[in-house]
Amino acid sequence: MNNVIFTNSVRFILLLLLQVLVLNHVLLFGYINPILYILFVFLYPIKKEKGIFLVLSFLLGLSVDIFSNSGGVNAAATLLIAYIRLPLLHLIQNKTEFDYLLFNIKKLNLIQAIVYIFSLTFLHHLVVFLLEFYKTQNVFDISEKVLVTTIFSGILISFSVQLLLKNKQ
Amino acid sequence: MHQIISFFIRYKYFLLFLVLELIAFSFTIQSHSFHRSRFINSSNIITGFIYDKFNLVANHSNVKEHNLQLSEENSKLKNLLTQKNDTANTVKITVLDSLIYKQNFTYINASIKNNEYVKSNNILTINKGEKDSIYKDLGVINSKGVIGIVSNTSSSYATVMSILNENSKINARLKKNHHYGTITWNAKGYKTVQFEDLPRQADIKVGDTIITDGKSTIFPEGILIGTIENFELANNNYQNIEVTLFNDMSAIKHVNIVTNLDKIEIKALENNNE
Numbered sequence: 347m348n349n350v351i352f353t354n355s356v357r358f359i360l361l362l363l364l365q366v367l368v369l370n371h372v373l374l375f376g377y378i379n380p381i382l383y384i385l386f387v388f389l390y391p392i393k394k395e396k397g398i399f400l401v402l403s404f405l406l407g408l409s410v411d412i413f414s415n416s417g418g419v420n421a422a423a424t425l426l427i428a429y430i431r432l433p434l435l436h437l438i439q440n441k442t443e444f445d446y447l448l449f450n451i452k453k454l455n456l457i458q459a460i461v462y463i464f465s466l467t468f469l470h471h472l473v474v475f476l477l478e479f480y481k482t483q484n485v486f487d488i489s490e491k492v493l494v495t496t497i498f499s500g501i502l503i504s505f506s507v508q509l510l511l512k513n514k515q
Numbered sequence: 516m517h518q519i520i521s522f523f524i525r526y527k528y529f530l531l532f533l534v535l536e537l538i539a540f541s542f543t544i545q546s547h548s549f550h551r552s553r554f555i556n557s558s559n560i561i562t563g564f565i566y567d568k569f570n571l572v573a574n575h576s577n578v579k580e581h582n583l584q585l586s587e588e589n590s591k592l593k594n595l596l597t598q599k600n601d602t603a604n605t606v607k608i609t610v611l612d613s614l615i616y617k618q619n620f621t622y623i624n625a626s627i628k629n630n631e632y633v634k635s636n637n638i639l640t641i642n643k644g645e646k647d648s649i650y651k652d653l654g655v656i657n658s659k660g661v662i663g664i665v666s667n668t669s670s671s672y673a674t675v676m677s678i679l680n681e682n683s684k685i686n687a688r689l690k691k692n693h694h695y696g697t698i699t700w701n702a703k704g705y706k707t708v709q710f711e712d713l714p715r716q717a718d719i720k721v722g723d724t725i726i727t728d729g730k731s732t733i734f735p736e737g738i739l740i741g742t743i744e745n746f747e748l749a750n751n752n753y754q755n756i757e758v759t760l761f762n763d764m765s766a767i768k769h770v771n772i773v774t775n776l777d778k779i780e781i782k783a784l785e786n787n788n789e
Contacts, residue, residue: 367565370631377633396528404535408542413562414631415638415674417546418539425539429532477543482635482681482702 354390358406361386366413374498377491381499383410384470385506387428388451388463396432403428416478423473427466438462452511463507464500471496546636547682563672566628566640581768588658619776620735623647624769625655628672632705632764637677639663641770644671652733654773660739660761661685661698661727662770678740679705679764686731687740689717690724698725698740698758705764707744710756717753721745725758732778 365383373379386406390399407424411417438458451459471492479488523530625647629640643649645668655662655675663683666676676683679700687710688695694717700708710725723743729736739761746756775781 363565373633379633397531400528400531400535404539408539411542412559413566413629414634415546415636416634417544417636418542419546422536422539422543425532425535429528479635479702481547487703 350391354386354402357386357389358402362406362409362413365410370414378495378498380495380502381467381471381474382502382506384424384427384467384499385503387424387431387466388503388507389510390428392432392435396428400425400428419474419477422477423470426473427470430469431466434462434465450511451507459507460504463504464496467500467503468492468496471499559669560671563628563640563642563644563669567642567672580766584658585769591658621774621776622771623649623774624771625649625673626769627767630765630767632677632679635681635702637679638666639675639677641673641675641772642671643772644668644673646670648774649673649772654734654738655770656734656738656773657762657767657770660741661734662762662764662767664733665772675770677764678708678760685734685740686728687725688728689713689719690726692717695728695730696756707757707759708741710743710758713753713756715752719743719746719753719756732775732781733773735773735775 361383365381369380369382383406387403390402393399404421404425407421408418410420410424414420438454438461451462454462475488475492475495479491623643625641625643627639628642631637631639639655639662641649641655649665649668651665651668653665655665661678663675663677663680664685665673667674678685678698679702681700681702683698683700685698686695687698694714696713697711698708699711713719721743725740725743727734727736727738727740741758741760744757744759747754
C-alpha cells in the first residue's frame, strides 16, 4: 500500500515537472503542444473508493494551470476524465463488474486500449482548448487544434503506457 | 434527515466532482478577465523558483543571438551618450531634451524565465519582483519593442501580460503622424497584432511603423511595436489593420521594465478632473 502511495506521488511530481518544464516549450509545427501529464489518470490504480483519485487529478491539473497561467482549464479537464474513466472502462469492456485490484490497461485488447486512451485524451483536449480559446477563435480553428493535438498526445501516452507497464512485469 | 444523509453518501463522488469542477471553472473565468486571480499565476515563489532553477529547454539555444542583440543595444546607447556630450559642449542641450520625447522614466533589467505565445492569454514570468521595485501595471520592453505589461508580482518574481494576450490593449500611434489607436491581439499567430480605432483621416500605407503613443503612463513615447502588414477599407473606415511585430515573441530573453516617475502625479491630476 505504501508502495502505491510512493509510486503515485513520484509520478505526480515527475509528470508535472516534465509537462511544465519540457513539453510546454515543445511546439511541433509551430502550434502543437503535446500533453503527457494526464498519463497519471491512466496509470492510477482503479478502486471503488475514488475520492482521493478525483482530488489528486484536480490538483495535478491545477498545478499545471498555476505554472502555465491558465486559470482552471487543465484542472477542469483532468478532473472530468478522472471522473469519466471508470464508466468508460465499463462501456468499453461491456461488463459491469471486473477485478479492480488486478486491472491495468494491459488487460484490454489493442483496440479497446486505443479507444480508451484516445477517447479520454480527446475529451481532455476538447475541454482545455474550448475553455482556452472560446473567446477568440472559431469552432473550426479549435477543433483542428483539438484533433491534431489529440493524435500527438495519444501516441505519446500509448508509448509511455507500453514502456512503463512492460518494466513492471 | 436520514434521506438527505443517504443521498449525500450515495452521490458523494458526483458531488465532489461537481464542487471541484465549479472551483476550476471559477478560476478559468477569473483568468479570462484582466484583473487576474491573486494566486493562480506563476509569479508565486514556488513556480518562480522552479522556472528559475530548472530552465532546461527554453533559452540555451539562443545565447549567441541574445548577446548580439544586447551588444547592438549597448553600442546604440553609447552613440547616444556621445551625442549628448557633444551637444552639452555646444550648449544645445534643450534641442535633444525637448524634441526627443521628454519624459521621466527609469528602467530595470530582468530576464524572462517562462515564455508563452500559443495560448489566448499569454503570460511571461520574469525574475524580478517587488523587492526590485517591480509593481503591477509597469511597462515591459526590450530593444526591439514592446513586450507587455506587469500583471502580478511576488517578492522576487513577476508575471507579465504579453502583448500577445486577448486582454492586452496598448495605446499606440503612427510614427509619421500623430494619429493614434489601440494595439490588440486576436490570438492568431505570434508574429502579428491588430491595430484598432484608427481614425479615417490617418493616411496609412503598408510598411508604416507603429510606435507607442505615450498618452498612457505605462510606456514612454516612441517605443517600437511593428510595421503595418496589410489593411482593409470598409464603410469608409480602416479595418483589420495587421501589424507585424519587430520582436520575435518566441525568442525573447532580456527585457527592461519601465517605471514612469511622474505616474502618480499624472494619475492624481486625471482623477481630480473626474
